[in-house]
Amino acid sequence: MKLTALCAVLGGSLLCSSCIGSFSAWNRLKDWNMGIGHKAVNEIVFIAFHIIPVYEVAYLADVLVLNSIEFWSGSNPLADVGTDKVIQGENGEYLVRTNEDGYTITKMGETDRPLDLVYNEENRTWNAVAEGQTFELMTMNEDGSVTYKEQNGEKVTVMPR
Incomplete structure (x- = not known):
């Protein structure tokens, strides 16, 4: 019961934090997939990356770690400095x-x-x-x-x- 309440409070705090973030990891992965070639190849990679949860892991890393760092520090840890x-x-x-x-x-x-x-x-x-x-x-x-x-x-x- 306490664990459920704690999860609900933490989940709610994520929804109310007003920090959307740039989702750099997920966007880079998506952009890479869109740029690898023909749309059929992109679709195969897209489906494979959902079966092997690559997209989900990148999104979760953005939500829990990278966007939090970006919010509190004011800078994006995956910024393309020097590009x-x-x-x-x-x-x-x-x-x-x-x-x-x-x-x-x-x-x-x-x-x-x-x-x-x-x-x-x-x-x-x-x-x-x-x-x-x-x-x-x-x-x-x-x-x-x-x-x-x-x-x-x-x-x-x-x-x-």
């Missing part, structure tokens, strides 16, 4: 490198002028750093809202939905 992605933008292609504290964005062919987007954990701000100058872009407030400056200098606070 590069090429993104097609409105004005060409950009190379985006993931850093521990943000991102470095470089327009392809212009390697001498990178833009760093840096998160300052102490001040809870996202900053743009370019050509030796730092500009505060936004502040992540305690109540979940975000404050930013418009071009005219006016501060605007936006609440999440």
Whole structure:
């Protein structure tokens, strides 16, 4: 009886924690499966990974361990630090490198002028750093809202939905 009550309380606390997390392990596994080839091969791997509970173990690891670490530490233990992605933008292609504290964005062919987007954990701000100058872009407030400056200098606070 006590064990059942304890399990119910712990299960309920997971549902009420408001921490959804990024589910990095499960998403990486799913993305890997989707990228291995033909859709028939993907389906066979999908079914096999449910028979041998690979998806279930990855999901459980995310729910019980990785998302909890992400919630309490503020960082994702499986973040792709040091990886590069090429993104097609409105004005060409950009190379985006993931850093521990943000991102470095470089327009392809212009390697001498990178833009760093840096998160300052102490001040809870996202900053743009370019050509030796730092500009505060936004502040992540305690109540979940975000404050930013418009071009005219006016501060605007936006609440999440």
